[in-house]
Amino acid sequence: MKKLTATACTLLFALTGFTAATAPAFAAEADDIQALREQISQLDQKLKILERKQELKDEAAATAAKAAPKITVTDKVISIASGDGANFLKFHALVQADARWFFNQSGALTANDAFLVRRARIFLDGQFNTNTTFLLVPDFAGSAPTLIDAYVNQAFTPQFQLRAGRFREPVGLEQLQSDSVADFTERSFVSQIVPNRDIGLQLGGDLFNGTLNYAAGVFDGVPDGQNNGAVAGTVTNTDADNNKDVAVRVFAQPFKNDSDSALHGLGFGVGATDGRQLPASGLAGYKTEAQQSVFAYRATSIIQGKTTRVSPQAYYYYGPFGLLGEYALSAIHARPSATGNEIELRNQAWQLEAGYVLTGEDAGYTGVVPKTVFDWNNGTWGAFEVVTRLDVLAIDKKAFAPNPPGLSLADPLANPSRITDYGLGLNWYLSKTVRASLDFYHGTFDLPGGTTTANTTKPLLRNSENALVTRFQISF
Amino acid sequence: MKIKSILILTLAAAFTAAGFAKDIELLNVSYDPTRELYVDYNAAFAKYWLAKTGDTVTVKQSHGGSGAQARQVIDGLKADVVTLALAADVDAIATNGKLLPADWQTRLPNNSAPYTSTxxxxxxxxxxxxxxxxxxxxxxxxxxxxxxxxxxxxxxxxxxxxxxxxxxxxxxxxxxxxxxxxxxxxxxxxxxxxxxxxxxxxxxxxxxxxxxxxxxxxxxxxxxxxxxxxxxxxxxxxxAEPTVAVVDKVADKKGTAAVAKAYLEYLYSDEGQEIAARNYYRPRNPTIAAKYAANFAKxxxxxxxxxxxxxxxxxxxxxxxxxxxxxxxxx
Known part of the structure; x- marks a missing residue:
């Protein structure tokens, strides 16, 4: 026991001596560790600061990139825009390569079976300082380049926008639809008795949160279906008389903002014009759906006096289904000659067209956007749509009545009093940009009293018109 | 049917139909820390406005550094109202952007600062x-x-x-x-x-x-x-007195001036002040300030x-x- 106690004492003594000898070394080590910890902490802070600074630098670079000018090239547009989007220039084009084939009308045609370039247009539109926009559209499809649209639009507010230049008069529903998205290759008779493009000044805008659009303008005035400057005897950019036409249109889409409503795609309204035309303004003729000249006033007939048009209109789109209808009444005053009596003519036209997108995409006034792009290798086909249309043009009987002591306004032996046209078409949207169309038009002619298919002097009127019109179109 | 009749009937139908729908959208351009405050407040105001007028109001929010937000508005961001960190930023919109009158601060109580902070x-x-x-x-x-x-x-x-x-x-x-x-x-x-x-x-x-x-x-x-x-x-x-103002020129153009004004005025209502207090902004209303006094250090x-x-x-x-x-x- 004594031996054990002595050993323990020796050990305790040795341990105490060791501890005493090593304590300063331990303390120094602890200080070192603490210093190292602080150093690591400082380095960690420095590293975090550097990382955060880099993060902020990246954020600033991303913000600066947003402000940098943007060049966009997509399958719908080529554009250059300022970073904030307030200024841009966009470049678009439209090319329509058509073919027209007429059946069972040998020798009776006023037009030939033909390939033709129907439209070849370049669109340059832009915006400055958010509120000022412009559009410039030349067409190269004719024998000489033609100016189609050229206007400046100043948006004071969404409700109050002023437009000046050459553009479509706000009247016809189908007439106001873009050429590239209309259901058929050619527009209906309604578009032939409402004015087309004219030069003038228009006030317009969207009211009630975009549910009501209005437009009211003063224009040089054009004959039915015509463009300003497109009539023989007139010159582009001038008015043939000092009188002006007033055009007004209101169009409501009451459920536009309710995307769940079954009436979301409902729109309806009315367009109208009123003005006076002098003799030099000319009298417009009419064409069949397949663009054969079918109605013309006598060369001696002149338009003179008040011209009034009114066109109630509506469309309804629900999913792949679309329906568009409009009516137009054109009341003009004309004389069979400079010394003939003034006669009021009330020509009318209406149309009803329906479409269904077979591949399920939504139909719409602004066209169909295919869910897929045609790709033979991948087996995707784009979108297919079937369309049908019934439209009628009715010429006022007074146009054919003898006007003592002179002639009638139009030759009853060479003109129809009514044209009824049935259209059936298939549209293939290969992509957002490319579309192919195949339309069949069947037109029948009613002749004025006393005229028969035997005595008519215009062979075209002896049979119905049967025509196939095909189109291959690129539009971006 | 006569032309006049067609015109009148269709016009009447179009205007009547369009008059029914009224959805209003406001943009509130604010500073960084007010996100949560205005999420709560916008919901309360929309409910209040629907009950009062039957119109649906949706308020969109934009947040960022107050000075940077003011510059965005001056550069064209279409703010119906601004709720910024300080009067100087709203002044800049008035002076440099000419989007509201110079005396904007007098249009609402407490110099247009419905709540304060520090x-x-x-x-x-x-x-x-x-x-x-x-x-x-x-x-x-x-x-x-x-x-x-x-x-x-x-x-x-x-x-x-x-x-x-x-x-x-x-x-x-x-x-x-x-x-x-x-x-x-x-x-x-x-x-x-x-x-x-x-x-x-x-x-x-x-x-x-x-x-x-x-x-x-x-x-x-x-x-x-x-x-x-x-x-x-x-x-x-x-x-600190964060200030609020209607951006007159934008609101007038968009036709939202009346609802934008009501939106800011409602910040002074009991409900508006309660929402501010719950989001740790010091309310101006003494009764509500007393109720939430424990939330704020002296x-x-x-x-x-x-x-x-x-x-x-x-x-x-x-x-x-x-x-x-x-x-x-x-x-």
């Missing part, structure tokens, strides 16, 4: 650097996190708090300038907005103290945990007019290009 310190739990007052910010090794006063409204209030403390303590502009310079020497990184500097301090774990909006500090505690951070209230701070507050002679003077002297801040922070 600047406090957010420190890490346990306050390891022992930060108690503004003097402690200049100690070596103390990392101070605050946003850039050139772009952030909150940061401008923080800068003025630093300066105001020093001027009140030593009574000298020179000493205030030296003290402010010393504080900013301890700022390792300048974010562009208050929310960014909160991210720097809280999530990136940089620095020892965040100079924060009072509501932002409480929000950080609520969101990231009182076990990680604590609020230190300095002996003195500035009375601190000696000085005004900008008292120490700096108003926003116009403070802006020009301290924050204009080449001003005092640029001189002391040129590193």
């Amino acid at each position: 600047i406090v310190f957010l420190v890490r739990k346990g306050n390891p650097k022992g930060i108690k007052d503004w003097d402690d910010l200049v100690k070596p090794g103390v990392g101070v996190v605050v946003a850039n006063p050139k772009t952030s409204g909150g940061a401008r209030w923080a800068y003025l708090s630093v300066w105001g403390f020093a001027q009140k303590k030593w009574g000298s502009e020179e000493k205030a300038r030296a003290f402010t310079a010393a504080v900013y020497k301890n700022v390792p990184v300048l974010d562009s907005g208050a929310r960014g500097s909160t991210t720097t301090f809280v999530q990136r774990e940089i620095g020892d103290v965040l100079l924060a909006w009072e509501n932002e500090a409480y929000l950080a505690l609520k969101e990231f945990g009182a076990d990680k951070f604590q609020i230190v209230v300095p002996s003195v701070s500035i009375l 601190v000696d507050l000085f005004t900008i007019d008292e120490v700096f002679g108003g926003w116009t003077k403070a802006q020009k002297t301290h924050f204009a290009d080449g001003g005092v801040f640029d001189q002391i922070y040129a590193k």
Whole structure:
């Protein structure tokens, strides 16, 4: 026991001596560790600061990139825009390569079976300082380049926008639809008795949160279906008389903002014009759906006096289904000659067209956007749509009545009093940009009293018109 | 049917049909830390307006550094209303953008500031650097996190708090300038907005103290945990008065002037004041302020007019290009 106690004492003594000898070394080590910890902490802070600074630098670079000018090239547009989007220039084009084939009308045609370039247009539109926009559209499809649209639009507010230049008069529903998205290759008779493009000044805008659009303008005035400057005897950019036409249109889409409503795609309204035309303004003729000249006033007939048009209109789109209808009444005053009596003519036209997108995409006034792009290798086909249309043009009987002591306004032996046209078409949207169309038009002619298919002097009127019109179109 | 009849009937139908639908959309361009406040407030206002008028109001929010947001509005951002961190930023919209009249501040009570706030310190739990007052910010090794006063409204209030403390303590502009310079020497990184500097301090774990909006500090505690951070209230701070205004030219153009005005006026209602208080903004209404008194620390507050002679003077002297801040922070 004594031996054990002595050993323990020796050990305790040795341990105490060791501890005493090593304590300063331990303390120094602890200080070192603490210093190292602080150093690591400082380095960690420095590293975090550097990382955060880099993060902020990246954020600033991303913000600066947003402000940098943007060049966009997509399958719908080529554009250059300022970073904030307030200024841009966009470049678009439209090319329509058509073919027209007429059946069972040998020798009776006023037009030939033909390939033709129907439209070849370049669109340059832009915006400055958010509120000022412009559009410039030349067409190269004719024998000489033609100016189609050229206007400046100043948006004071969404409700109050002023437009000046050459553009479509706000009247016809189908007439106001873009050429590239209309259901058929050619527009209906309604578009032939409402004015087309004219030069003038228009006030317009969207009211009630975009549910009501209005437009009211003063224009040089054009004959039915015509463009300003497109009539023989007139010159582009001038008015043939000092009188002006007033055009007004209101169009409501009451459920536009309710995307769940079954009436979301409902729109309806009315367009109208009123003005006076002098003799030099000319009298417009009419064409069949397949663009054969079918109605013309006598060369001696002149338009003179008040011209009034009114066109109630509506469309309804629900999913792949679309329906568009409009009516137009054109009341003009004309004389069979400079010394003939003034006669009021009330020509009318209406149309009803329906479409269904077979591949399920939504139909719409602004066209169909295919869910897929045609790709033979991948087996995707784009979108297919079937369309049908019934439209009628009715010429006022007074146009054919003898006007003592002179002639009638139009030759009853060479003109129809009514044209009824049935259209059936298939549209293939290969992509957002490319579309192919195949339309069949069947037109029948009613002749004025006393005229028969035997005595008519215009062979075209002896049979119905049967025509196939095909189109291959690129539009971006 | 006669032309006139067709025209009149269709016009009447079109106008009648279009008149039914009325959905209104407002854009509130605000500063960084008000996101949560206006999420709550917008919902309350939409409910109130629907009950009052039958119209549906949707208020979109845009947030960023107050100065940067003001510049966005001047550059064309279509704000119906602005709810910015300080009057100087709204003044800039009036002066440089000409989008509202110069006397905009007189159109609503309390100089168009429906709630107030102040600047406090957010420190890490346990306050390891022992930060108690503004003097402690200049100690070596103390990392101070605050946003850039050139772009952030909150940061401008923080800068003025630093300066105001020093001027009140030593009574000298020179000493205030030296003290402010010393504080900013301890700022390792300048974010562009208050929310960014909160991210720097809280999530990136940089620095020892965040100079924060009072509501932002409480929000950080609520969101990231009182076990990680604590609020230190300095002996003195500035009375921050975030201001609100209808941007007349935009609202008039959009046809939203009436609802935009009502939107701001409702901030002064009992419900508006309660929402502000619940989001740690000091309400103007004395009854509601008393009800929520426990939410706010007692601190000696000085005004900008008292120490700096108003926003116009403070802006020009301290924050204009080449001003005092640029001189002391040129590193």
